[in-house]
Amino acid sequence: xxxxxxxxxxxxxxxxxxxxxxxxxxxxxxxxxxxxxxQVPGKERELVAKIQSADDNTNYxxxxxxxxxxxxxxxxxxxxxxxxxxxxEDTAVYYCNAYRGxxxxxxxxxxxxxxxxxxxxxx
Numbered sequence: 001x002x003x004x005x006x007x008x009x010x011x012x013x014x015x016x017x018x019x020x021x022x023x024x025x026x027x028x029x030x031x032x033x034x035x036x037x038x039q040v041p042g043k044e045r046e047l048v049a050k051i052q053s054a055d056d057n058t059n060y061x062x063x064x065x066x067x068x069x070x071x072x073x074x075x076x077x078x079x080x081x082x083x084x085x086x087x088x089e090d091t092a093v094y095y096c097n098a099y100r101g102x103x104x105x106x107x108x109x110x111x112x113x114x115x116x117x118x119x120x121x122x123x
Contacts, residue, residue: 002026002112006096009117012086020081022096022114029053029072032100034079038092049081052102086121093118
């Protein structure tokens, strides 16, 4: 069974750090793009960061550039989102998503979503 499972959310003070994990089961990250989104109630889902396994190329939203880092550990079949210098406006539910392909194109119809994890930045 194909599944993405997130972990690592929680409450942190402004300026603090959190690391989110997205573990895959039922498939490996070969030839996949993994994206982290976030969503605040009443607002559209925002793409935060993405990585493609073909060459580990990454891309970030301007709002998180220089503070967030997306990476993957093939041995653990896990993708991480390291979040540093967190701000109250980073508060959201964060979702991990994966599809087979590259930034430019998709292979097949795979499109997997994790359950979401709450990140709250508050003093």
